[in-house]
Amino acid sequence: MGALPRETIVDVLERRLREDILAGRHPAGSYLPPERELADGFGVTRTTLKHAFGRLAQSGLLETRHGVGTRVRDFLRLGGADLLPMLVRHSPDWIGEVFEVRRGIGALIAERAAARATAADIAELRRLLAAVADADGGDPAQLADAEVHRALARATGNRVYVLLTNTLFNAYLPVRAALAGPFEDARTAHDRLAPVVEAVAARDPQTARRAAGHYLSATERIMLEGLARSGARRGDAS
16 A cells, blocks of 8 residues: 655645636636735745646646736636546536536447447457456446447547547546446446447447437436435535
């Protein structure tokens, strides 16, 4: 077992500033108070503040102009999908919007995969699907299921679909444990996904799209129920 990571002052300050920005306490386009004022208010050095600013600039939330100040970026206008894990961590409400995109993109990927998959792609999909059934527990089954979807994206022959699939999975990471419901029984998870793979193997785009739509809707419902239970438990604990 490795040692647990320890939070530094920069970590805490970055999180506080990020939460303030995402909650709208520092609106998009506004300038943050002067560095000295902020540093004094948080009880940190200006060097610590600059380190936190640097991280937030790297994540796309801030931009600093020498001699002008540090401004909050309009991340909804200028940001990319790489912000999703951070946004989901801030507010699980984003998951509903992620799932809406997941349904549309997932069905389209299955349709394209059925039209374009090679024999090697189909063999790989069947191998990865079998790994879902063989998984020992919900967490390994969830990860094995994800690999099937990555393979479906690769089977389209379009690398953008692969990157979009990766982006959606990355968005789940902050709440992945609460989304394990569809994978608690590995055999059931396999049987739920199998029609998608078989439709792709049969090179039947329309059936693949319908099967993917059914799979995505069914698993979404289970995952949202799990997320709601997780939220309720956190509420009871507080």
